[in-house]
Amino acid sequence: MKKTKLAAIGTSALLVTAFLAGCSSNNNANSGSPSGTASGSASASSASASDKPASGEQVKLTFWRNSGNDAENSAYDQLVKAFNESNPDIKVEMSPIPYSDYDAKLRTSIAANNPPDIMAIDAPNMASYAQSGALQPLTDYFKADGNLDDIPTGTIGAYTYKDNIYMAPLTESSxxxxxxxxxxxxxxxxxxxxxxxxxxxxxxxxxxxxxxxxxxxxxxxxxxxxxxxxxxxxxxxxxxxxxxxxxxxxxxxxxxxxxxxxxxxxxxxxxxxxxxxxxxxxxxxxxxxxxxxxxxxxxxxxxxxxxxxxxxxxxxxxxxxxxxxxxxxxxxxxxVANGSWSLAISSKSKNADAAWKFVNYVTGAESSKLYSSVTKDIPVRYSVAKQFPELNEYPKNVFVIQNQKYGRSRPITPxxxxxxxxxxxxxxxxxxxxxxxxxxxxxxxxxxxxxxxxxxx
Missing domain, CATH: 3.40.190.10 (Periplasmic binding protein-like II)
Incomplete structure (x- = not known):
């Protein structure tokens, strides 16, 4: 939650809920597992044959995010470039969108059944997107290799709706x-x-x-x-x-x-x-x-x-x-209140496993350290926060420890x-x-x- 972004939240978020509420009459149809099965027992690595590209074909993923300040933009540029270089079978195409236009463009793409594979969403808006069926549940993915124990329970609660995790957090503020x-x-x-x-x-x-x-x-x-x-x-x-x-x-x-x-x-x-x-x-x-x-x-x-x-x-x-x-x-x-901009996967993505690979890469410990080194934001993960001496010393330790021990999600509601x-x-x-x-x-x-x-x- 950046101070420069607070003023736009009320109006844009209100439009999000009003718009998304009517996008799906089959709310949470995919709430069982990351592969969209009703039982929720499928492993995070499984996907239907139709979701997998032909052998040797490069998977292309679209990634939309709200354009941030110079440091945030630089950090994301580095992370996307590093991921693409280390995963030649996947190509992530990132589109930074001006903050003032972001929600409207994202809503329009969802209504047209052409959303990005991966999208950034602010924590308070998560439930409205999830309720409409626009997001892929990430619970099984997290349990498989998301290292949940490294994230405060109070923090992950901000991204959980009806017992499913829908977004992967990267940083916090306080x-x-x-x-x-x-x-x-x-x-x-x-x-x-x-x-x-x-x-x-x-x-x-x-x-x-x-x-x-x-x-x-x-x-x-x-x-x-x-x-x-x-x-x-x-x-x-x-x-x-x-x-x-x-x-x-x-x-x-x-x-x-x-x-x-x-x-x-x-x-x-x-x-x-x-x-x-x-x-x-x-x-x-x-x-x-x-x-x-x-x-x-x-x-x-x-x-x-x-x-x-x-x-x-x-x-x-x-x-x-x-x-x-x-x-x-x-x-x-x-x-204290927690929850910030985090990454979600579209329920319409035909390559959810590849999308999770990118999301888990960006929000994992190594990338989180790089991101926070560039932006000076507070990392969500315990292991990463411990690696920054200034975050373990006064005054920044006040913000870190408050979030980790006393953080609470704002009401999770559509x-x-x-x-x-x-x-x-x-x-x-x-x-x-x-x-x-x-x-x-x-x-x-x-x-x-x-x-x-x-x-x-």
Whole structure:
């Protein structure tokens, strides 16, 4: 989950679900195994005769992905080239597509029954594609040679729908508490622990924020969740607050919010969040540009991707001297959101085994190390993360360990965009509109449950 991509998630993902819901009336028809058998007992290496090319014929695979930054593009170029050179019987043809056009083009190709063999999909959108029957289940492939033990259980859960794994992850990102060290020291506030297992509580954060806020100077104590920009941002930044207070958003099957979003713990989290703005006055609806590095914001919840941004744009605002990082605060428990762009195989691919060979190559340990070396992203695999000294040292170890030990998938549901939009509005209405928590949550549940009921089955 890159910060530059958050703004587009809400609208594009909503279109994904609405479009894909009607693409297949035989949902999950291939849910048994990677070869499409109903029983799920086929081995990962098996394929029907029609799926295999003639002897000696080179298999050609199409691979679509959202075009990233220069480092991401370079890493993928290297991986595709290396795979093609070491597998002369397979030719992967990669098509980087501009992010703004990606979902629409992918949806169109699926509707025309001409999708790419391999495609990149963001974790929250996985269930809608899987529900429509557009994705090949990867469970048996993973069990055969995907080295599942090297991936945190909480991470693989973000790519699992109805007991099948549908995507192979490569990297992760995470969020933590960024705080102005000099402001803490000047106010006589004890500095937060650097131990990823010892976060401040939200009550402690609130108390510190009250002391650090100075309305006359335009200084606020805490931005708890990157504002109210869009539903995608809500899902990544605000859901952890609900979990940290012991609440939930939906049932484990992603079918309803009744009995979850209206839990007492969820209500407590929402009220606490709103009070930071309306009662305590330690958070603002709008901030000046870059408020944290310019001294207008004492604490902010931000992502691992911002480390390089702050170092580049504000070289005089030094990590370890002027500011520091602490694990994400907790209520009764620790929790962070996981799930990022990962690789899936089309259910229409005639060469699923060859496609898995490429996907497993790209997301395997050796390639993951190369990719993270180039992009500086956090690798998903335990074995790879251990090979980067900086990921095992403060401050980056905070992001890594949080993901590995406390990572949780956002609700796995084919109506994720509608659900996320409803929850985003719930936060807005309680915080910005000062609406009653119970009433607002009840309305959000009604919207979410109606969206699921209206989804073509």
């Amino acid at each position: 969020i933590a508490l960024f705080y102005n060290k000099k402001m803490f020291e000047a106010a006589g506030i004890p500095l937060p622990s650097k131990n990823p297992d010892e976060p401040m509580t939200w009550d402690q954060v609130r108390e510190a924020a009250i002391k650090l806020s100075d309305a006359k100077k335009g200084i606020y104590g805490i931005d708890p969740a990157q504002g109210f920009g869009n539903a995608g941002s809500t899902a990544y930044f605000k859901y952890p607050i609900i979990w940290q207070f012991g609440g939930e958003i939906m049932d484990k099957d992603g079918t309803t919010s009744k009995g979850y979003l209206d839990m007492p713990e969820t209500k407590k989290a929402l009220q606490f969040f709103a009070d930071l703005y309306n009662k305590d006055k330690v958070s603002a609806l709008e901030y000046p540009p870059d408020p944290f590095p310019t001294g207008k914001l004492a604490m902010t919840v931000d992502g691992s991707w911002s480390l390089s941004y702050l170092a580049e744009k504000f070289p005089n605002f030094k990590l370890g001297e002027d500011w520091d990082i602490a694990p994400l605060p907790k209520g009764t428990k620790q929790a 109506i994720f965009p509608q659900m996320s939009d409803a929850v985003n509005k719930m936060f807005e209405e309680v915080t910005i509109g000062n609406r009653n928590v119970d009433t607002t949550i009840a309305e959000a549940i009604k919207k979410i449950d109606k969206a699921y009921a209206d989804m073509p089955k």
